[in-house]
Amino acid sequence: MKEIVLNVFILLTVIPCLWVALSSNIVHAAFSLLVTFFGVAGLYVLLGADFIGVIQVIVYIGGILVLIIFGVMMTQRGKLLSLSVQLPGKLFAGLLCGIILTALIMAASRSLWPVAVSLVNPEPTSAAIGDLLLGKYLAAFEVVSVLLLVALVGAVLIVRRSVRGE
Amino acid sequence: MSYSLQSFLIVSSLLFCLGMFTVLTRRNAIGVLMGIELILNGAGLNFVAFSRFLQPSQTASLLSGQIFTLFIIAIAAAEVAVALAIVLVLYSQMKTIDVEDFKELRG
Amino acid sequence: MLGPQTVKNILWLIPCLPLTGAVVNGLLRRRLPARLIHIIGCVTVFLAFLVSVSGFISLLRIEEPHNRLLIQSLYQWLLTVWDQGRFSLTVAFRFDPLSATLCLVVTGVGFLIHLYSVGYMAGDESQGRYFAYLNLFTFSMLLLILADNLLLMFVGWEGVGLCSYLLIGFWFSDLEKAQAGMKAFIVNRVGDFGFFVGLMLLFWSLFEGSNGGVSGLGFTELRQAVPLLASASPVLGVGVVTWIALLFFVGATGKSAQIPLYVWLPDAMAGPTPVSAFIHAATMVTAGVYMIVRLNFLYLAAPAALTVVAVVGAVTAFYAATIAITQNDIKRVLAYSTISQLGYMFLAVGVAAFSTGIFHLVTHAFFKALLFLGAGSVIHAVHSNDMQEMGGLKKYLPYTYLTFMTAYLAISGIPPFSGFMSKDEILWATFNSHLSVPGLGKALWALGLLGAGLTAFYMTRLVALTFMGTFRGGADEEKHLHESPLVMTIPLIILALLAAVGGAIGLPAVTHLPNLLHDFLSPVLSGHGSSGHEVHAYGLEVLLMLVSTGVALSGIGLGYYFYLKRPELPDQARARFAAVYRLLLNKYYVDEIYSALFLRPVLKLVALSGLFDLQVIDGAVNLSSKITAKFSFLVGWEDLTIVDGAVNGVAAMVQRWGDWIRHLQTGRIHQYLYSVVLGLFGLCVFMLLF
Numbered sequence: 001m002k003e004i005v006l007n008v009f010i011l012l013t014v015i016p017c018l019w020v021a022l023s024s025n026i027v028h029a030a031f032s033l034l035v036t037f038f039g040v041a042g043l044y045v046l047l048g049a050d051f052i053g054v055i056q057v058i059v060y061i062g063g064i065l066v067l068i069i070f071g072v073m074m075t076q077r078g079k080l081l082s083l084s085v086q087l088p089g090k091l092f093a094g095l096l097c098g099i100i101l102t103a104l105i106m107a108a109s110r111s112l113w114p115v116a117v118s119l120v121n122p123e124p125t126s127a128a129i130g131d132l133l134l135g136k137y138l139a140a141f142e143v144v145s146v147l148l149l150v151a152l153v154g155a156v157l158i159v160r161r162s163v164r165g166e
Numbered sequence: 167m168s169y170s171l172q173s174f175l176i177v178s179s180l181l182f183c184l185g186m187f188t189v190l191t192r193r194n195a196i197g198v199l200m201g202i203e204l205i206l207n208g209a210g211l212n213f214v215a216f217s218r219f220l221q222p223s224q225t226a227s228l229l230s231g232q233i234f235t236l237f238i239i240a241i242a243a244a245e246v247a248v249a250l251a252i253v254l255v256l257y258s259q260m261k262t263i264d265v266e267d268f269k270e271l272r273g
Numbered sequence: 274m275l276g277p278q279t280v281k282n283i284l285w286l287i288p289c290l291p292l293t294g295a296v297v298n299g300l301l302r303r304r305l306p307a308r309l310i311h312i313i314g315c316v317t318v319f320l321a322f323l324v325s326v327s328g329f330i331s332l333l334r335i336e337e338p339h340n341r342l343l344i345q346s347l348y349q350w351l352l353t354v355w356d357q358g359r360f361s362l363t364v365a366f367r368f369d370p371l372s373a374t375l376c377l378v379v380t381g382v383g384f385l386i387h388l389y390s391v392g393y394m395a396g397d398e399s400q401g402r403y404f405a406y407l408n409l410f411t412f413s414m415l416l417l418i419l420a421d422n423l424l425l426m427f428v429g430w431e432g433v434g435l436c437s438y439l440l441i442g443f444w445f446s447d448l449e450k451a452q453a454g455m456k457a458f459i460v461n462r463v464g465d466f467g468f469f470v471g472l473m474l475l476f477w478s479l480f481e482g483s484n485g486g487v488s489g490l491g492f493t494e495l496r497q498a499v500p501l502l503a504s505a506s507p508v509l510g511v512g513v514v515t516w517i518a519l520l521f522f523v524g525a526t527g528k529s530a531q532i533p534l535y536v537w538l539p540d541a542m543a544g545p546t547p548v549s550a551f552i553h554a555a556t557m558v559t560a561g562v563y564m565i566v567r568l569n570f571l572y573l574a575a576p577a578a579l580t581v582v583a584v585v586g587a588v589t590a591f592y593a594a595t596i597a598i599t600q601n602d603i604k605r606v607l608a609y610s611t612i613s614q615l616g617y618m619f620l621a622v623g624v625a626a627f628s629t630g631i632f633h634l635v636t637h638a639f640f641k642a643l644l645f646l647g648a649g650s651v652i653h654a655v656h657s658n659d660m661q662e663m664g665g666l667k668k669y670l671p672y673t674y675l676t677f678m679t680a681y682l683a684i685s686g687i688p689p690f691s692g693f694m695s696k697d698e699i700l701w702a703t704f705n706s707h708l709s710v711p712g713l714g715k716a717l718w719a720l721g722l723l724g725a726g727l728t729a730f731y732m733t734r735l736v737a738l739t740f741m742g743t744f745r746g747g748a749d750e751e752k753h754l755h756e757s758p759l760v761m762t763i764p765l766i767i768l769a770l771l772a773a774v775g776g777a778i779g780l781p782a783v784t785h786l787p788n789l790l791h792d793f794l795s796p797v798l799s800g801h802g803s804s805g806h807e808v809h810a811y812g813l814e815v816l817l818m819l820v821s822t823g824v825a826l827s828g829i830g831l832g833y834y835f836y837l838k839r840p841e842l843p844d845q846a847r848a849r850f851a852a853v854y855r856l857l858l859n860k861y862y863v864d865e866i867y868s869a870l871f872l873r874p875v876l877k878l879v880a881l882s883g884l885f886d887l888q889v890i891d892g893a894v895n896l897s898s899k900i901t902a903k904f905s906f907l908v909g910w911e912d913l914t915i916v917d918g919a920v921n922g923v924a925a926m927v928q929r930w931g932d933w934i935r936h937l938q939t940g941r942i943h944q945y946l947y948s949v950v951l952g953l954f955g956l957c958v959f960m961l962l963f
Contacts, residue, residue, distance in 0.1 A: 006169055010177050017204060021184040026194050033200055040181070040207050043174065047218040049232050052210075052239075059239050064203060064246045071196045071250045075257045083193040083264050085943065093190035096954055101183040103957035108175035115171055116221045120228075128229055129236070137233055144240045151244035155251035189946055198942070265942040 006046055013039030024084060027076070030069050037061050048122025051129050174215035181208030195253045195263040199246065206242045210235040277335060277343060280328045284345040284366040287328070287376060288415040290321040295408035302401020314404035315387045318411055322380035329373045338796045343368040344421055360480075361489050367421035371797040374631060374790070375418045375563055378638045382555040383411050385764035389646050390547040392761035393653060403443060407551065410436035414556040418563060422490040423472055426564070430468065430528070433557050434461040440552075441544040453543035460537040464527015471520030478505050478513045496570045503574045511577075518571055518578035522585075525561030531619060532589045535612050536867065542604040542658075546649030549604060553611045554642035559634050562618045566627045569798050573625065580708050583623025587703075587717040587724075590616030594727035598734065599858045602658045603648050606735050610684065611641055613724060620721055621699040624706035624714065628794040632779040633695035635790070639775045640683040640692055643768040647677035650757040650765065651739060655746060660738040662746040669754040672762045674740050676769035681736050683772045685729040686825040688818075694776030696725060697821055701781070701814055725821055726828040733832025741837055781814065 016032035016039070023029045037060040044053035084090070133141045167173040185204025192198050217231025257263050294317030298310055305313075332341045346365040353360045368376075387407060394400050413436055417429025435458075442454025476490070479498055488494060505513045525531070530538040538558070542549055552558060565572060565582065572579050590613045597609035614637050621630035650673040655663055667674045683692035700721050706714040744751050756762070779790045835843055847854045859865070 002169055003167075006173070007167060010167060010173070013177060014180055017181055017184045020200060020204065021188045021191075026192075026197050029188075029197060029200060033203065036181075036204070037207065040211055043177065043211060044214055044235075046169075047174070047214050049214045049218070049235070052214060052232050052235050055236065055239055056210075059243055060203070060207075063243055067246055067250050068196060068200060068203075071199075071253060074254065075196065075263045083197070085191050085193055089943075090191050093187055096950055097183045097187040097190070100186070100950075100954055100957050101179055103961055104179035104183070105176055107960065108179060109172050113171055113219070114221045115219050119219070122218075125229060125232060129233060132229055132233055133236075140237060144237055148240060148244050151248050155247040158248070158251040158255055186950060190943065190950060193943075198946075268942065 002046075006043075009039050009042035009046060011039075012036075013043065026072055026083075030065070030072050033068070034061060034065055037065060048125070050122075050124060051126045171215055171219040174211060174219075178208040178211040178215065181205075181211065193264050193266055195256070195265050195268075196250075198265060199249055199253075203242065203246070206238055210238045213238070277331045280324075280331045280368070281343040281345050283324060284328065284343065284368055284419065285347060286324050287321050287366070287380070288412050288419060290317045290324070291408040291411040291415065293317055295405045295412060298401050298408060299405035302399070302405060305401065307395075307400050310401050310404050311391045314408055315384065315391065317408060318380055318384045318387050321411070321415070322377075322384050325373065325376040325380050328368055329377060332368070332370065332373055338792075341370055341796055350424075359488055362422060362424055363489070363491075364425060365421035365491070366419040367492065368419065369797050370793045371563075371566060371631070372418045374635065374794065375559070376415065378559075378635055379411065379414050379418065379555045382638050382642050382768070383414075383551065385767060386547050386551045386555065386642060386646070389550075389649070389761050389764040390545070392758045393547050393649055394545065395758075403440075403545070406436055406439045406443070407548070410440065410551065410556055414560070417560055421492060423475070423492075423495070424490055426567075427468065427472060430524070430560060430564075431465065433528070433560055434458065434465060437461070437541070437552060437557055440548040441541045443544050443548065447543075450543035453537075453540040456540050457537040460534050461527045464524045464534050467520045467523025467527070469524075471517050471524065474513070474520060475502075475517045478502060478517070492567065495568075499570050499574050502571075512575065514571060515575040515578050518568075518575040519581060521564065521568065521571075522578060522582055525564055525619075526585070527561075528564075529558045529561030529615050529619070530612050531561070531585055531615060532592065535589065535593070538612055539605050539608040542602070542608055546604065546645060546652060549608070550642045550645030550649065553608070553645060554638040558611065558615055559638070562615070562622060562630055562634055565619075565622050566631055566798075569625075569627045572622075576709050579623050579625060580710065580713070581623075582619050583703075583706070583708060583717055584713070586616045586619025586621075586623050587720045588616070589613065590620060591720045591724040591727070592616075594724045594731065597731040598727065599854060601660050603651065603660050603663070603735065603739060604645070604658055606660075606731060607641070607644055607648060610644075610728065610731070611637075613728060614641065614684070616724070617696060617699050617721065620703055620717060624703050624708065624717075626699065626702035626706075627798045628791040629695070629698045629702050629779075631794060632790050633699055635778070636683070636691035636695040636772070636775050639768055640680040640690075640772040643676060643680040643765060643772050644684065646761070646765055646768065647673050647680065650761055653757055653761070654754050655750060656753075657746070657750075660735065662750075663739045663744070664742040664746075665740070665744040666754070667740040669744075670740075670756050672756060672765060676762075676765040677736070677740070679769040680772050681732050685732050685829060686725050686821060687829075688822060689776060691772055691774070691776035693822070693825075694779055694781065697818055698779060698781060700725070700821055701817055704817060722821060722824055726824040729825040729828025730832045733829045734836050737832065737836035742840075781818070 013036055016035035019032040020029045020036060023032065037056065041053045041056040041060075044050075044056055085093075167176070181204050185201045185206075185208060188201030188204060189198050190201075192201065213231040213234045215231075217228060222228050253263055256268065260267065294313050297313055298305070302310070328343070332343070335341045344365055344367050346363045348364055349361060350364050351360075351362040387404070390403070390407065394403055397403065410433065413429050413432030415429075417426055417433060420426035420429055438454045438458040438461075440454075441457050442451045445451040445454070475495075479502065499514070502514050502517070503512065507513065508516055523534075527534045538552075541552060544552075572582070593609045593612035593616060597606050597613065600606045600609060614633070618630045618633050618637070621627075621633060650670060651663065651666060652658060654666070654670060657663070679690070683690035686693045686696050688694075688697075700718055703714055703721055704718045706717075708714050708717075744754070777789075779788050781788075835846075
């Protein structure tokens with residue numbers, strides 16, 4: 001049963017992902033990306049990371065993807081939709097990525113990972129993550145929050161200046 | 167595929183390489199951004215898979231990998247916000263989002 | 274009326290109502306019509322006054338005086354727990370007889386000043402900003418008064434300093450006024466620094482000595498911790514308590530304009546006149562006196578510090594009065610008189626007559642607010658601050674004149690006006706004080722008495738120059754003389770009533786009537802309050818009263834003789850004592866001395882380091898360059914051939930490489946991306962091969 005669910009989510013992740021990479025229409029790619037993100041969220045939940053899964057849905061699908069789709073909508077103009085490099089470039093990139101993929105898969109399957117002997121049953125993680133964020137990882141947490149703030153202020157500033165400049 | 171570390175690593179490698187391919191082949195700036203998101207998702211999946219399957223050590227708790235992914239998501243959000251702002255500004259200035267046309271930006 | 278429990282739960286309203294006004298007026302200052310701004314500004318303060326009154330009444334209804342204490346804890350600000358104990362700071366408001374008295378004064382007098390401002394500021398284009406600042410000022414002062422611990426008090430303390438800066442420099446487009454604001458801020462900062470160092474020293478010595486026995490900076494806890502502090506080992510030969518008390522007093526001299534930090538107050542006249550009234554009467558300058566009375570237990574443990582307070586107070590009282598005699602700006606005279614009166618308050622506090630100090634604070638709030646608002650009314654009519662251009666205003670401004678006269682009699686110390694009651698009580702307490710130096714009490718009493726005579730003299734001069742005689746301004750101005758609108762005269766009348774009968778709250782012992790204020794405040798004050806009630810020497814007290822009344826009357830008489838009877842006399846006196854006159858007119862050159870002592874050395878240092886830069890460093894550089902030039906001339910020929918050849922060769926090479934490397938920076942994103950991916954590819958290949 002678990003296997004079936006896992007495979008469903010893997011397919012849900014990989015097939016739209018192929019579409020993102022290969023589709024010539026950027027709008028289609030953006031919507032396939034949505035399904036990919038959803039699949040990854042499902043994988044997270046299968047891995048016992050319920051909190052991350054929810055965050056993935058909220059931030060990636062609710063935030064980042066909406067932003068990207070906004071960007072696509074605001075900048076779509078005829079041929080801009082299907083901008084991509086020439087065929088030789090594609091082939092070269094495909095070759096390169098294929099080699100790297102092979103290397104990665106070989107490394108993943110051949111390495112002797114120090115896998116835990118018996119898997120503990122996953123528990124709800126929100127409380128523990130909250131403790132860690134405000135304890136052990138407080139400094140990183142604060143730095144990331146400042147980074148987010150700066151990024152948002154910066155983004156607003158960049159766009160605003162150009163609006164005023166016009 | 168079976169419920170094992172290797173399956174997840176293979177899926178994340180696929181996400182990573184397809185993202186890389188997207189980044190290399192798209193000339194649309196937003197398309198490049200999408201590829202970067204795929205790469206980041208692959209990395210995040212990797213971290214969570216390791217935190218699930220690997221033997222927890224003395225220093226790192228079970229959740230360290232998940233927290234890493236959390237930070238990756240936060241940074242991805244920041245990155246997308248800034249990148250899209252830049253793309254929109256460039257679009258309003260140059261009426262294009264073709265990354266090949268952005269070479270005018272060099273110093 | 275409300276029960277104590279209810280009052281306890283609504284204490285937060287007292288400071289927060291003016292804060293609401295400040296926020297609303299501050300944010301919507303451009304949107305709201307002026308009328309609404311006035312209503313918001315005044316009503317919030319008035320509501321705070323009503324809450325204070327109901328709190329005051331419910332305090333009175335508590336039978337046992339020592340239970341008259343209401344504390345509202347809003348939230349825990351900071352909590353540290355360790356194995357030996359705990360330390361917590363709460364945002365809590367403390368309503369006891371002392372803070373109740375001050376709250377009534379601040380909100381009551383404050384409300385009248387807000388009301389007056391409606392008339393005074395009519396037509397000004399930034400009224401929203403003005404009322405927002407004024408409300409914020411009220412809020413800061415109430416926070417300072419109601420704070421239950423020193424740190425929260427410090428927040429209010431700083432807020433008051435900030436608001437004074439904002440309001441003194443209210444008309445900031447005028448450079449001189451903006452500078453006056455800055456001066457106030459910087460001088461206050463010096464004092465605040467003392468306060469803050471004292472706070473840290475207190476904190477440090479509490480936790481160094483008690484080993485966690487003290488759980489906070491609340492006033493109740495501090496009072497219990499004083500014996501512990503007193504037993505701590507001395508620092509630099511002086512007890513820790515004395516150091517702390519002295520450092521806090523430095524803060525008080527800044528806020529309450531005492532020697533040596535009084536210089537900002539006369540310049541603070543740059544702000545609108547109601548602001549001056551607010552600063553002088555209700556807020557700001559009373560903060561220092563209040564703080565010392567609040568920490569009376571600390572000061573009683575440090576008699577040496579108390580003596581310093583008394584001496585500084587008495588000297589300031591006399592010193593500022595001498596300056597006031599020669600000033601021609603009506604507001605400046607009043608400013609120096611405030612400094613002088615504050616000196617009396619510190620004198621009272623310094624001889625441990627804390628309730629008397631508060632008594633004078635209250636009566637002074639009434640008559641000084643009245644004096645300033647009256648002066649504002651005069652300025653409103655004459656459009657000038659210079660008393661040389663006034664005179665004879667009695668018939669043009671009848672209400673202002675009458676109310677001003679009440680305040681004048683009060684400040685001069687004529688019985689039975691309020692000023693007489695409080696000032697006489699101070700002098701009596703000083704006379705009976707037991708300071709560590711024998712005979713000092715009597716000397717300070719004499720100084721205070723002399724100051725009282727001078728006060729009567731310069732106030733007579735002020736009244737004579739302003740209201741008596743004939744108008745000295747031009748005929749054009751005379752046509753425009755008018756009484757102020759009702760919204761300005763009503764506060765004057767109310768304040769006049771208070772200034773006249775306000776002394777009833779602290780009747781001298783000789784009347785055999787209870788001294789209401791003293792009895793009310795006594796639970797807050799530890800130990801004795803030597804307001805003279807313990808010494809039952811009525812004969813002596815009556816004698817001293819007669820003496821001080823006599824001194825005041827002779828001051829008035831002298832002023833009358835000089836400025837009304839024989840107006841040529843002042844000029845003759847000025848000519849005869851030219852040196853003294855110049856000294857006083859220039860305020861003992863203190864501003865100049867400060868600038869010579871502190872400002873100029875800094876500028877000198879700047880100039881000196883500039884000179885050093887120019888002479889020494891530049892000289893060295895020039896010298897070395899000269900040597901180099903000589904030397905290079907010698908090796909010039911060799912240079913041209915061998916070295917230049919090498920240099921040119923290198924340059925050509927760099928240029929060639931640069932041309933080549935430049936092609937890497939194409940600006941094409943895909944090339945950059947490829948370089949990244951190729952690097953990754955290289956890494957993979959490396960890992961697979963080895």
